[in-house]
Amino acid sequence: MTGSPELLERVLQLQSPLFAGIDPMLLIEWLEAAEMRYLAGNSSVLSADQANRETFLVISGQLLVTLQQGGATPLATISPGEVFGEVSTLTLGETTAWVRAEQASEVLVIEREHLLAWAQQSHQLALNLLQLLGERLRHSNLHARGAQSLNQQLQTRALSDALTGALNRHWLDQHLESLRLCPELALLMVDIDHFKAINDTHGHSCGDAVLRAVATTLRHALRPSDALVRLGGEEFLVICRQEASQAAAEGLGERLRQAVQHLQSDDLPPVTISIGVALRTPGEGWEAQLERADTALYRAKRNDRNRVELG
Known part of the structure; x- marks a missing residue:
């Protein structure tokens, strides 16, 4: 049963930022509405450029984020306690990357309607979601700055003489x-x-x-x-x-x-x-x-x- 005391204990031990500061009695009620999903190793969870209405909390295992389907080089890893899918869930926008299970994993699946209802029910959860979105935006900006810096370095190298540093x-x-x-x-x-x-x-x-x-x-x-x-x-x-x-x-x-x-x-x-x-x-x-x-x-x-x- 999704809302069992055993699952509540596992979720509390994860200390996920999504449920930080939430009353356990309220949380066990929410867990009743969520779905526990079991993922085989290398199975796909999200595909890029697709509509998504589910937010995922990793309970066990590990997942990979890639910019290409089946990409060998992961952009990031997602570990137990971490959340993904919340941006596309809340904005009704399309996903921007692929997510797959690197190994056998368990994820708690929260439908958009439930997440919005919980946020209206709990100001703490709404604040947690804002913090998650803010952190996601900060990482996105850092990644964009890093990519821009790399592009500038590559452009500089392309327009410069490798031996002398003069323009070419x-x-x-x-x-x-x-x-x-x-x-x-x-x-x-x-x-x-x-x-x-x-x-x-x-x-x-x-x-x-x-x-x-x-x-x-x-x-x-x-x-x-x-x-x-x-x-x-x-x-x-x-x-x-x-x-x-x-x-x-x-x-x-x-x-x-x-x-x-x-x-x-x-x-x-x-x-x-x-x-x-x-x-x-x-x-x-x-x-x-x-x-x-x-x-x-x-x-x-x-x-x-x-x-x-x-x-």
């Missing part, structure tokens, strides 16, 4: 249209001098360390509004949206050159860079400006390197 060509492709429309734009093509010789002489691990050190030095010398993009190999592109004069753009290039030249480390060989600068002219397109910066860079490399040339 995917980022450049995403922002290319806005860069085409920017009326005041300075491009600085940066190339590490004698990089092949560094790799050949000191090894590729040293070459990687040089790339990381140069990228870090350049980032620290730039403003938050500037962008550093690794185009590939030892070549970088600095994009400045606020350099309205040739002198300012050339001055920035010189500051970057000196910052790298003064880079000192016991683990690195001496490093210098060459820079080609191109300031956008009226009516000039992105490709033409980039080509001028590239031409200026090769002029700097032909003129003994470790210098800034204007395109």
Whole structure:
């Protein structure tokens, strides 16, 4: 019999938040209206996107919550004393996940009509339900924040160069249209001098360390509004949206050159860079400006390197 003293004792021992503070005499009356349901291991209790009018209190065993039917990785486990199904029961909304028994389990099944009647009968039960819903909402928000943070991390990784931390060509492709429309734009093509010789002489691990050190030095010398993009190999592109004069753009290039030249480390060989600068002219397109910066860079490399040339 559902409302037996034995079941009442089991429910009280669970100390479930659903029945916290409820008079045992009232609780045994409620248990008469509830159904004890026995679940075989791996049996399904709730399916996602389905209407549900039942709230479940786990009496024994353990259940799993998954986002896919039969999903191998559970989102959560539900242990004795815990409640599930109350949100869709009270809101008459659809369920959002699958719930299945991980092992042979017992659950107390409460119909929506009974739950609402009990809440009207007992302010304590109504308060317990509000606390359960509030806790469910808090966990949902934490999960959403965690998912958002993960998405942001994945997006950052997708748009960043794994070795140097600079932006990559995917980022450049995403922002290319806005860069085409920017009326005041300075491009600085940066190339590490004698990089092949560094790799050949000191090894590729040293070459990687040089790339990381140069990228870090350049980032620290730039403003938050500037962008550093690794185009590939030892070549970088600095994009400045606020350099309205040739002198300012050339001055920035010189500051970057000196910052790298003064880079000192016991683990690195001496490093210098060459820079080609191109300031956008009226009516000039992105490709033409980039080509001028590239031409200026090769002029700097032909003129003994470790210098800034204007395109």
